[in-house]
Amino acid sequence: MLTGCKIAFLGGDARQIEVIQHCSDLDASIILYGYENLKNEFSGAIKKSITPDCFQDMDAIILPVTGMREDGKIDSCFTNKELKLTEEHFKKANKNVVVFTGIANEKLTGFCTENQRCLIELMNLDEVAILNSIPTAEGAILMAIQNTDFTLHGSNAVVLGLGRVGITLARTLQGVGANVFLGARKPEDLARAREMSLQGFHLDELPLIAEKADIIFNTVPATILDASVLVKIQPHALIIDLASKPGGTDFRYADKRGIKAMLAPGLPGIVAPKTAGKIIANSIARLLVEHKSKLGGEI
Amino acid sequence: MLTGCKIAFLGGDARQIEVIQHCSDLDASIILYGYENLKNEFSGAIKKSITPDCFQDMDAIILPVTGMREDGKIDSCFTNKELKLTEEHFKKANKNVVVFTGIANEKLTGFCTENQRCLIELMNLDEVAILNSIPTAEGAILMAIQNTDFTLHGSNAVVLGLGRVGITLARTLQGVGANVFLGARKPEDLARAREMSLQGFHLDELPLIAEKADIIFNTVPATILDASVLVKIQPHALIIDLASKPGGTDFRYADKRGIKAMLAPGLPGIVAPKTAGKIIANSIARLLVEHKSKLGGEI
Amino acid sequence: MLTGCKIAFLGGDARQIEVIQHCSDLDASIILYGYENLKNEFSGAIKKSITPDCFQDMDAIILPVTGMREDGKIDSCFTNKELKLTEEHFKKANKNVVVFTGIANEKLTGFCTENQRCLIELMNLDEVAILNSIPTAEGAILMAIQNTDFTLHGSNAVVLGLGRVGITLARTLQGVGANVFLGARKPEDLARAREMSLQGFHLDELPLIAEKADIIFNTVPATILDASVLVKIQPHALIIDLASKPGGTDFRYADKRGIKAMLAPGLPGIVAPKTAGKIIANSIARLLVEHKSKLGGEI
Amino acid sequence: MLTGCKIAFLGGDARQIEVIQHCSDLDASIILYGYENLKNEFSGAIKKSITPDCFQDMDAIILPVTGMREDGKIDSCFTNKELKLTEEHFKKANKNVVVFTGIANEKLTGFCTENQRCLIELMNLDEVAILNSIPTAEGAILMAIQNTDFTLHGSNAVVLGLGRVGITLARTLQGVGANVFLGARKPEDLARAREMSLQGFHLDELPLIAEKADIIFNTVPATILDASVLVKIQPHALIIDLASKPGGTDFRYADKRGIKAMLAPGLPGIVAPKTAGKIIANSIARLLVEHKSKLGGEI
């Protein structure tokens, strides 16, 4: 339980509703900033406006998955008012506060390190990245079905990268009956691919494999779908690039050659906001309970 | 090969292109009726207009998946002209002609039986129905991902019916990590469900199972999702009804209770026309070759 | 429940213990013939010796899976005494009695039809055959692992027949990562094989496929692994023949060529007697309850 | 290719035959020590007896999977003669030699480090451990089927540890239809278990989960199946302990309570020596080629 734990929520999207609900279920005291238009009622939650010292006795500050902009602005789907943080907010915050964000830019990281505030980037946590890979894979499947005139079943589907997203995506594609090829560069990744009954290949062989691909899914955050690979691709092939911006595809060249290539960021929040919200909610709750017990239940 | 085999195509949609291509690859002589606007060129194919005795020396007549309307009209995506058949066309056709259609209404069946013309309803063939179940399942998956805010993975997905579509759909849902419940009424179907590691239940238990369902997929062509079941369903649950019109759901009552229920006919042609076309093409080719050898290669 | 239902058990093996236990749990009145050495105690069960009119007021007679021998003898693991039936036993039995057996030879069938006694061959019931295919498949897997020096994972495993056993075995082999080839002769079976992501082939192609096989599992009760196929098989290949005696392999020729070929009958009772017993127990109980309600609860 | 590469093999079992064959296929020059009784002929291989300076111009020395004993003895299935190494052999060896062994004790490690000889422990390489997990899992499946009277399918199978063996074993058990529970302690492992549709639980919950287990497979090299867990286990449950000696089970207590618990070391070499040999062969070949190119092709 989070009884007695004071949590400030700042902005966010549909996912945040799940987090608020979960914290409310665990009996936390909740203050919502930037939720003017939210209809739902949560027990133990009140809406407020930001003041310089509003985090003075907070145990946790929860930012959106997208974090804070360079100018301190926070995005919120639930208000028309501007929501903005300055260094002062962090300086005046409770010294034991935990700041949760999905991802952090330099500005936010700076505010926290300079003021010795504990910052947790949720999307960097393995447990979150692994569970988030599930809605990501479903989003990729959705896009693949929508943008082809053939079935995934029986198609040659190439997955690049056997990281947290790649492993889930490969298994899901296998589950719908695709003929999955898995490109990686480490011997142990190729070993795991073989164990998973995927057709593993070293990324050096990508140009060769690309020739028979019907769909290519990229999870590698480096330009590996460059001109030397794209030139080999069949006209009907589709590229779905899941790596974070700018992706791993030479989109300019793909466009020139008339290859359908799509960059697909932020799928969990689009495809399954409720599930994505629950994933974040569970991790935050677990970390807060741990943090609390570390502080001797001082929270 | 289909060398020397004369085939008439009448109307159709994107799927028919695959059939024409396949017959052309097998060296058949092809005449296209209702394809005025088609851009593609096929070797061995010519475009003509219908005349009363145009099927006089045809070995096969290939109608669209949708067959013929009650008034004799044939749908075609590739022409603006009307395409219409009368009994005379069948009477004057080659006596050994094989008429292929996806589905047949009474009118078409009548024309053929009265004139002793061999009629094959492709969608009734087990092999076609089984292979068609694959794009059907992918279409159902697509709709489920699009119309929910949670992942299929980990959700309670109920499949009704363990026929040709049900078995494929259940396996596909399992492949994406759903928690699959399978409703059937025959002991052997429940046995097979158990062997497939599905959670089988007798359809009599449907009201009970409905309570925990996140998504219900129906393949039973009988109203089994009636008020007594719908009243048990959770507000967030989604119903995707795959059974042919009018489906197996009391849509009026579902609407009244605010339950999201969707009738989803014709998925293969929508979701994967190329694959669906190839399935038909392969079966037609196989049946024509068999027919030819039965006639002592007389075709 | 089976309250008030009188059941006679005659002989059997470890599987029968599960059936007795289940009937006892359902409150049946049980008489055991040929169980002198059985240690277990079951509530509601008593041991007796056979007399000519001992089935006079029985509702059910349960024979072993192996049924009755031509000379009327019944096998039992739980006695040293002879256990023998004559036509008289059936003639004097309750006219509404149901006789359950695993399999029936002509003699037993004759006794029942001539005296109008209802005979149920459990192994012929689809539900039993399907569930029994599970321990059969596990037994086949066991034999394959024991008799090869390579892993099933990654091996070319050929399954012949897509019947009740074949479908389960193919799925299980796929589950352990084998490269599964499925031979069948019906277009709809080849369609289903493709849907299951098996590499389907027409049995006419068997000689070709046999060349690359590491292990061949046969479920077809006809000699399809004849000399013309065996001559193609690799020296290290293993044949596991699951079809009932005499199997589908020309064992004489296999032996001559030094090919390891094994006939493997009766796997469920050997590999998983407890599971196999429960399968039978559930079906018998269900059928007795149905029978009872048909007789107007007269049982 | 390994043309020009001089390789010394010392002792070993059936697995080594695959390694010799592979090196021979790659055109290496091979010297066999301790292979007096071996019947097979390999092109490019000759048999010799050990001399103090016999490794003087060797590029690689390949020891058995079991490595070297504390007294310098090397096990071999292919000779009755003693095969023994001393520090001198390493001192006089080619300075660029690579010594391959499955596992290394302190003595062997000492010989190599003191003389600056490159030592590679194959079983420590992720790629080898991952591929070896496949025959390990099949061996575990074999033992489970042999030592139970129920099917794995539908049973509650608990896997402890989601490391290289655990992940493979869990997937294989799932493939045969077991109801798999996966115990781990890291949040990311529990996340991955959930993604794999396993029923993940924290190892702290083991006593609770143990109550419903039919079979427990341990891969954790620490005593986690202690009295506090064993006391909860059902009488029919089976424990298969795969962790290296002494395993993770309190075998003394298990024995006292009459629980069937088996320590199962060295499964790959027992269950699938050919596959296990090929895994080693491929890794050695890859590493030798890399080593060669690092030395500027000097080998």
Ligand SMILES: NC(=O)c1ccc[n+]([C@@H]2O[C@H](COP(=O)([O-])OP(=O)(O)OC[C@H]3O[C@@H](n4cnc5c(N)ncnc54)[C@H](OP(=O)(O)O)[C@@H]3O)[C@@H](O)[C@H]2O)c1
């Ligand atoms: N589209 C979405 O909705 C969505 C959702 C989640 C994540 N993502 C993005 O997807 C990407 C993958 O995420 P993840 O969690 O799977 O990351 P991850 O676990 O770090 O996996 C990345 C994979 O890429 C490989 N890789 C990295 N650099 C490489 C290079 N230069 N050449 C070859 N391989 C390379 C890595 O292999 P090595 O071990 O060999 O380096 C690893 O297997 C990230 O960009 C992430 O931001 C997108």
Ligand SMILES: NC(=O)c1ccc[n+]([C@@H]2O[C@H](COP(=O)([O-])OP(=O)(O)OC[C@H]3O[C@@H](n4cnc5c(N)ncnc54)[C@H](OP(=O)(O)O)[C@@H]3O)[C@@H](O)[C@H]2O)c1
């Ligand atoms: N939406 C699409 O794109 C699409 C594509 C293909 C097919 N379909 C339609 O989907 C439906 C199923 O097709 P299919 O090929 O799977 O047919 P199928 O193989 O005949 O299966 C139908 C299943 O429904 C069960 N069933 C029929 N009547 C029932 C009743 N009164 N009560 C309970 N169960 C009943 C059958 O079980 P029993 O054996 O117990 O009767 C059988 O398992 C059809 O209506 C078909 O036209 C739609």
Ligand SMILES: NC(=O)c1ccc[n+]([C@@H]2O[C@H](COP(=O)([O-])OP(=O)(O)OC[C@H]3O[C@@H](n4cnc5c(N)ncnc54)[C@H](OP(=O)(O)O)[C@@H]3O)[C@@H](O)[C@H]2O)c1
């Ligand atoms: N070893 C054991 O422990 C064990 C356990 C259970 C069953 N069995 C035995 O295993 C065999 C299969 O059992 P099952 O329950 O799977 O039977 P099943 O459902 O009838 O399947 C038999 C399969 O064999 C095919 N077949 C039959 N005759 C054929 C022929 N002449 N040529 C080509 N294919 C043919 C059938 O295909 P079509 O539809 O094309 O005819 C069908 O797919 C039986 O002999 C049974 O007694 C053994």
Ligand SMILES: NC(=O)c1ccc[n+]([C@@H]2O[C@H](COP(=O)([O-])OP(=O)(O)OC[C@H]3O[C@@H](n4cnc5c(N)ncnc54)[C@H](OP(=O)(O)O)[C@@H]3O)[C@@H](O)[C@H]2O)c1
């Ligand atoms: N029987 C055979 O034939 C055979 C074959 C291959 C391997 N093995 C043996 O099997 C064992 C596992 O091998 P592996 O390759 O899977 O190793 P691995 O990849 O290191 O996995 C070991 C697992 O055990 C967990 N673990 C270690 N210490 C723990 C502790 N004190 N409490 C809880 N969890 C703990 C680890 O989790 P954390 O990450 O949380 O530490 C990890 O998931 C080894 O002993 C190996 O020698 C046996």
